[in-house]
Amino acid sequence: MTCHRLFDLQDIFSLNRAHVYITDLDSYVPLMQENINVNKEHTTGEIEAKTLNWENSNFSCPGLDYILVSDCIYYSQSVKPLVNTITRLSEPKTVVLCSYEERTTGKYPELQRDFFKLMEANFNVEEIPRSHQDDCYHSSDIHIMRFMKKSKY
Numbered sequence: 001m002t003c004h005r006l007f008d009l010q011d012i013f014s015l016n017r018a019h020v021y022i023t024d025l026d027s028y029v030p031l032m033q034e035n036i037n038v039n040k041e042h043t044t045g046e047i048e049a050k051t052l053n054w055e056n057s058n059f060s061c062p063g064l065d066y067i068l069v070s071d072c073i074y075y076s077q078s079v080k081p082l083v084n085t086i087t088r089l090s091e092p093k094t095v096v097l098c099s100y101e102e103r104t105t106g107k108y109p110e111l112q113r114d115f116f117k118l119m120e121a122n123f124n125v126e127e128i129p130r131s132h133q134d135d136c137y138h139s140s141d142i143h144i145m146r147f148m149k150k151s152k153y
Helices: 009-017 026-042 076-089 108-122
Strands: 019-024 046-051 066-070 095-101 123-127 142-149
Touching: 019 026, 026 046, 066 076, 076 108, 108 123
Parallel strands: 019 046, 066 095
Antiparallel strands: 095 142, 123 142
């Protein structure tokens, strides 16, 4: 199968009545739950708001098909815990999609390099070409990466 565009969230939510976890720090769970409630009529699967602290988490969900990460590379102390969390939650079949804004000033270029260096230790990395992104919503400074866990053998 050839993919002509990247899935949008509506596609992912509607796949086989998917079970989706939306995660953030504990203080954001009520806001996420409110968003779930407001948009419930637009989904066919089950969506749950859960706490996920990258540095200290009991969150576990075996068998994840997708992990979506968006604009989470923003301070140096979070890079390693983020990578560790993605690695811990991923299985060989898990597709990790990561979108981020390419920032060229301050500490951001170094943070992005650190993130990718750590991810490349355990994942195969591929940038999603612009031709596979939405015609209306793509931007030259937004990148989408696909990560697949490397085989141990």
